[in-house]
Amino acid sequence: MAATQTCRRPWEETASAGVSEPRTLALDGALTLAGKRTLRGVEVAYETYGRLDEWGANAVLVCHALSGDAHVAGTRPGEDPETARPGWWDIMVGPGKAIDTDRFFVVCSNVLGGCSGTTGPGSVDPDTGRPYGPAFPLVTIEDMVDVQARLLDALGVKRLAAVVGGSMGGMQALSWAVRYPDRVTAVVADATTPRLGAQAIAFHAVGRQAILEDPHYANGDYYGGDVRPDSGLAIARMIGHITYLSDESMHTKFGRRLREGDDYAYEFVSEFEVETYLAYQGARFVERFDANTYLHMTKAMDYFDLRGEAATLADALRGVRSRFLVTSFSSDWLFTTAQAKQLVAALRMVDAEVWFSEIESAYGHDAFLLEPEAQYELIAPFLTEALVESTRRAREVTPL
């Protein structure tokens, strides 16, 4: 009898990255933000996978999206790998995966302003001994990137083989290329945009209004109390969730199906499956996320404009020294293929090396979390080339 052979493909969610230890780095001195305010005592929560090579040039920084955190792959200490939900991009990070932890030193940190370990509005303000709340200064994508640069300094990473991110993480990856051109060999800008358009800003604005007008928001100073602006945050999340899916995927997943039976309730209850699903997503989100961080993340995305002070996007990109993989997803109506193509066109105007692919998918913006195979096939070879190039450049600078 032939033995059944289990063949795992390199994009399965397997938690094969192993147990990942959450770590925290305390930054020395003060951090000056784009908005001119300063933060003291900043702490950065991060996780690493794989080992840094002798050149300090095999590092891949993974940047998370709005609701992500430092736990990108594998399990946490004490979790049962058979039952625990692995990190948020486990499909991409692990031995033999697209971001191959056998070859790369993978770093992922919670962003500045976050609520999963890195200093954010829920952290204690050293000046007052109380949570910042509304006193937390607005942070930008560039501020997040500067904190990541300080973290990589501390970890001995001289040169990033690549910075990889989807959605808001992709904004960070693009910002890295402009802000630290000599430290980034390659950029994977996945389901992202050089800047949001009016519609995306509008959805963010409504979500923020739902939080700001929740009576439990209490002007942002709710950390000491028993209640939080869960209602507003859930509504904001529900709006966001609709924009992350495509009409097609919602139609396929829910259609007009009712939760129970075939008859309408004739009451204001969640009765269509899609309503129940959204309400569930909203309710789960408030258990793990902070409303102030939601305000800060959406505002940071709204503010992000890769063009910066330059006259054109291409002008802003003239100094980049990275190669780029830009991917978009056909049904993503929030971070559209048209926006990705504008980025690609600007990169080509400055003679940057660019790979571009629009991946066919019905999953909308969420596709970057749900389409492992197509992303594997693009990202794995791109990172293989990036590693060769990164090592070559590191050797030029510091011959052993």
Add this chain to the structure above:
Amino acid sequence: MAATQTCRRPWEETASAGVSEPRTLALDGALTLAGKRTLRGVEVAYETYGRLDEWGANAVLVCHALSGDAHVAGTRPGEDPETARPGWWDIMVGPGKAIDTDRFFVVCSNVLGGCSGTTGPGSVDPDTGRPYGPAFPLVTIEDMVDVQARLLDALGVKRLAAVVGGSMGGMQALSWAVRYPDRVTAVVADATTPRLGAQAIAFHAVGRQAILEDPHYANGDYYGGDVRPDSGLAIARMIGHITYLSDESMHTKFGRRLREGDDYAYEFVSEFEVETYLAYQGARFVERFDANTYLHMTKAMDYFDLRGEAATLADALRGVRSRFLVTSFSSDWLFTTAQAKQLVAALRMVDAEVWFSEIESAYGHDAFLLEPEAQYELIAPFLTEALVESTRRAREVTPL
């Protein structure tokens, strides 16, 4: 010297329909709703334009959308026609316009469940002497249509030359064709759908949640108090508003422009123009609209399924005796061309006469309120034919 001649085109907003007197009809007896509940003492607010002909067959019923009312064109008594904002579809209704009040007897009534004169959740419940509030039963598109039928009976309208509506008004128009096939010569189904998909239901669900969770909603029983769920209603309206526009029109209208200057505020304030615009739209809406009506209207739309109990949409349409003009707008992503085409295909399967046109427009769903010329060119000739046919059929039934 040649005199300058002012030439008005037949789709300009001119208030040429004149002064329209708001009227109210009290229905006799009780109204049994689709949800099996009954309403007593129903009043219908309506306006008429033009004169009913001797055959009672030149009437056009105009059905309004979510936020509309009976005041479709012209001015109200006491208003200055030079300065007053005319009715909501003045571009379409008036002498020489697409719905020509020189030839048609035009009727528009506020829908059942509304907040502009027709019995709705803010009306006094004759059983208690207090506003219905949460006791108001859920109404359906079919219930709205049944009330319109009673109104037309009272007005002596034997046969509708046409029923015309956009968005939720188009749902009513379609329902008329199925529910009263012998009373409707022609149907204009404008920017509408035989049923909403999951995405549209999802947006409605989030808007309702914003209202239901507003502390001032008070379980719907807020009419006696000083406060109303304005915050929740404004958020619901803002969500709706985004869905009524297209990404392209928002980009053209607002882009990423800031309200003041070029520098970010680094505060949680409305600073992008699109934010200010939406906040303004939300704030204005709560001055004229009732949150309970918003709940009822969105739920009625969610429930609407022209297919009804039939196996297929075509099966549901087998009994129709009307001709149809179906229009969609290229950038409308809420009531899509694909949905309109499904309707057209089903109508053709049952050999109904159908004119179909997708109108090129950047205005999104709102285009049916903003594209007068293209609609004029379709609706005017369609209604001319409808009038001939309606008169012919009326004469067959009741020769003079």
